[in-house]
Amino acid sequence: MTLGTPPVSSQAVDPTAQRALAINLDDSIYGSFSEIGAGQEIARWFFAAGGAAGTVAKTMSAYDMTVSDAIYGKTGRYVSRERVERMLDHEYGLLHERLAASRGDRTRFFAVADTAAAKSFAGGNECHAWMAIRFQHVVGAATSDVVLHTRLLDAANAQQADALGRLGVNLVHAAYAHWKQPRTLIETLLEHVGRDRLEIDWIRVAGPAFKDVDNRLLGLHLVRLGYTPAVLFDVDGTMLLASESIRHTRVLVERGRFAPVTNLNMEMLDRAHAAFEAAPVPKSDAPRGPIREIMEVTMNNLRDRGTTEDADFLARVDLINTVGKMVLVSDIGAFHALGEYLADRKVDATGLVLGVPLLRELFNESHYRRLDGGILEAFGRLFTHGVRLYVYPTRDVITGQVVTADTLTVAPHLAHLLEHLRANGLILPLACDPGTLRTYSSEDVRSRICSSDPSWRDLVPPPVAEAIDRNGYFGASCPVE
Numbered sequence: 001m002t003l004g005t006p007p008v009s010s011q012a013v014d015p016t017a018q019r020a021l022a023i024n025l026d027d028s029i030y031g032s033f034s035e036i037g038a039g040q041e042i043a044r045w046f047f048a049a050g051g052a053a054g055t056v057a058k059t060m061s062a063y064d065m066t067v068s069d070a071i072y073g074k075t076g077r078y079v080s081r082e083r084v085e086r087m088l089d090h091e092y093g094l095l096h097e098r099l100a101a102s103r104g105d106r107t108r109f110f111a112v113a114d115t116a117a118a119k120s121f122a123g124g125n126e127c128h129a130w131m132a133i134r135f136q137h138v139v140g141a142a143t144s145d146v147v148l149h150t151r152l153l154d155a156a157n158a159q160q161a162d163a164l165g166r167l168g169v170n171l172v173h174a175a176y177a178h179w180k181q182p183r184t185l186i187e188t189l190l191e192h193v194g195r196d197r198l199e200i201d202w203i204r205v206a207g208p209a210f211k212d213v214d215n216r217l218l219g220l221h222l223v224r225l226g227y228t229p230a231v232l233f234d235v236d237g238t239m240l241l242a243s244e245s246i247r248h249t250r251v252l253v254e255r256g257r258f259a260p261v262t263n264l265n266m267e268m269l270d271r272a273h274a275a276f277e278a279a280p281v282p283k284s285d286a287p288r289g290p291i292r293e294i295m296e297v298t299m300n301n302l303r304d305r306g307t308t309e310d311a312d313f314l315a316r317v318d319l320i321n322t323v324g325k326m327v328l329v330s331d332i333g334a335f336h337a338l339g340e341y342l343a344d345r346k347v348d349a350t351g352l353v354l355g356v357p358l359l360r361e362l363f364n365e366s367h368y369r370r371l372d373g374g375i376l377e378a379f380g381r382l383f384t385h386g387v388r389l390y391v392y393p394t395r396d397v398i399t400g401q402v403v404t405a406d407t408l409t410v411a412p413h414l415a416h417l418l419e420h421l422r423a424n425g426l427i428l429p430l431a432c433d434p435g436t437l438r439t440y441s442s443e444d445v446r447s448r449i450c451s452s453d454p455s456w457r458d459l460v461p462p463p464v465a466e467a468i469d470r471n472g473y474f475g476a477s478c479p480v481e
Contacts, residue, residue, distance in 0.1 A: 003177045015192040016166045017049045019173040024051035028139065029176060030103070031110035032058040034091045036068060036078065038116040038129070038161040042168030057095060079117045081147065081241075084130040087113035092134045092143065109143075110135035112172060118152060118160040127152035128243075129164055133171055137179045137209035144207025146175055146185070149241055151199040163197040179209040183221050190227065201228035202241045215239055216317060217310055223299060223331050229341055230330035232294070237321050242328075247346045249289040252276050252390075253328065253338070254353040257301045257442045259312070259474065260319045261464050264438040268353050269293060269325075271430040272390035276351040279388065279425075289348045295320045296328040296338070315473040322463045335362060336382035343385035350387045356394040356403050359427070363410040363418065379417070389427045395439050402437060405429035449474050 003022055023029055024046060033043040033056065043059040046052045062068040065078065072086045092111035099109070116129035132147040150167060152160040170189050178185040182205055190198060200222055204215050219231040219239045232242040254269050276291060297316055313329070320327045332338045335352065342350050361367075363375070371377045391405035406429050410418050421427045440459060448456035449468070457465045468474065 003173070016045060016169050020045040020049035020169050021051065023169075023172055023176070024049055024055045026176075027054055028106060028108050029055060029110065030057055030099070030107045031055070031112065031135070032091050032095050033060070034087050034111070034113045035059075035061050036063060036083075036087075036115040038114075038118040038157075038164050041161045041165030042112060042114065042172075045165055045169045057099065058091075079115050079128060079130060081130055081149070083115050084113050084132045084147065087111075087115065088132055088134045088145065104140070106139060108136040108139055108141075108176070110172065110175070112168060114164065114168060116152070116160075116164055118164070119155070119157040126243075127160060131164075131168060131171060133175050135175050135209075137176070142208050144175075144179065144209035145205065146171065147204050148189075148200055149202040151201060152197075153199060154197050159197070163193050166193045167198060182210060182213050182218060186218060186221055186227075187225065195226055199228050201231065201243075202239060204239065214314070216314065220310070220313055220329060223329055226331070229332050229337075230296075230328055233317055233321070233327040233329070235321055235324050235326055237317055237327075240326075243345045246292055246294075246342070248348055250276065250291045250349045250351070251294055251342055251347050252291055252351040252353060253294045253296050253342075255296045255298065255338075255358075258295055258297055258316050258320055259301075259442050259446055260316075260460055260468060261295070261323055262440065262442055262445055262460050264440060264459075265295070265442075266323060266461060267438060268355070268392045268430070269295075271392065271432070272351060272353040275390055275428060275430065276349075276388075279349070279351075279428075292326060294326045294328050296330055298333065299329070299331040300333060302329070312474075315471070318471070319464050319467055319473065322467050323461055334367070334378065336378045339382045339385050339387045348386070350385065351390055352387060353390050353392070355392045356405065356408055359389065359391050359405060360408060360410065363414050365411075365414075375414070375417070379421070383421070383426050388425065389421075390430055391427060392430045393432050393437060395434075395437055402432075402434045446474055 003026055035042060040059055040061055043056065046055055062071050068078065072083065072090055075083045075086065077083065088111055091113060095109055095111055111134045114129055114131040117125055117127060119125070119127050128149065128151045130149050132145060134143045134145050137144055152163065154160045154163055167189060170191060174185040174188045178188060186203065189200060203218055203222060205213055205218065216233065216237055216239060222228050223231055230242065232240045232245060234240050252269065252272055254265060256265060258265065273291065273293065302313055317327050332341055339350060365375050368374045368378045393402050393404040395401070396403055405427050406422065445456050445459050
């Protein structure tokens with residue numbers, strides 16, 4: 001028997017229970033469980049599966065805040081990464097201190113911790129959890145960690161607790177069965193739970209079991225799998241939890257390929273920033289949060305050559321970071337869905353930066369056939385959450401005339417809708433000198449790189465050109481003749 005193929009027994013017909021039993025029957029795995037909020041849901045599976053004495057050294061639930069503080073120390077938030085990592089430090093430290101001498105030569109120790117806010121009796125609270133495991137992948141090894149954040153999507157407390165328990169069992173099983181294949185580890189986390197019950201929107205691995213793993217690629221994999229609609233990276237490439245990092249900020253988002261970032265991308269963002277800074281916050285009595293500038297790369301743009309290649313993804317993140325911007329990698333196609341995603345993360349206001357050609361495309365009604373209310377529903381959902389569009393002009397390829405958000409024309413039956421949005425300050429033109437108007441794209445720059453045309457360097461910021469030269473970015477993506 002291997003860990004990945006648990007035995008079938010009358011006591012363990014549920015697949016989650018099968019995995020718990022497989023852990024229980026592996027006498028090299030031994031550890032503790034500490035759970036705050038939502039009950040002892042993870043440990044319960046191991047006790048119910050049978051043979052728990054072979055796995056469980058200790059379980060505890062420090063539910064009372066005073067008791068929890070006395071054990072783990074005070075933290076600003078009880079459901080936080082800081083709290084769950086303190087739990088790991090404390091529990092694994094005690095476990096190793098007490099048992100290493102007696103069984104350390106034959107045991108792979110672990111500590112599992114989670115801190116959760118499930119649906120409260122009164123309702124209306126944010127339902128989410130931090131969960132982690134610290135474990136030895138082989139006997140005597142230094143420890144490795146897997147830490148994740150999940151949003152609880154079930155409507156009832158009992159269902160949320162059940163989903164959380166199943167996730168915890170999967171985490172323990174995956175850590176031991178799949179530490180050599182971190183992507184497989186992630187892929188098994190929601191088995192027998194479902195993406196409709198949990199969203200995993202942040203994950204980090206560390207330690208000798210994962211010494212060659214790039215956590216940015218694990219974040220990308222979360223989006224690939226549909227575990228979350230988007231992941232956010234800081235200006236240094238560190239993966240952030242969006243619901244914490246952009247909460248109560250004003251976000252300015254530019255959507256594009258950014259392969260590579262161009263001077264035009266930067267000019268659009270700079271001009272939009274000035275206009276966004278001057279705009280009133282929708283809730284006038286609220287403090288003005290800081291502005292976060294984000295460049296968003298959608299999965300469709302990452303697939304613009306048919307595949308989502310890791311090297312291409314890392315190059316884009318690196319180059320965007322080179323110009324000091326945050327990166328949002330998303331599988332969010334529709335603008336109204338992006339607005340709703342940001343509103344769910346409690347941003348104070350959203351500015352979306354785009355060009356006239358994309359604004360014209362937003363008025364293409366064929367994009368909204370799946371919505372009962374069509375384009376009116378889409379725009380209603382988009383502009384409900386304090387969203388404004390900042391639109392950079394373009395030059396008509398036939399007439400040579402500059403087209404702005406104020407001079408754009410759409411189908412006659414949509415003209416009143418466009419005028420309504422203009423009149424209410426929801427679509428705003430970005431000023432630009434017609435003599436210096438830029439009209440090239442990332443695709444033009446990449447084409448020049450591939451054809452060894454040195455003029456591409458004039459179209460990108462100097463740090464981007466230096467990084468492309470230094471790292472050879474995009475050369476492998478050039479079409480083969």
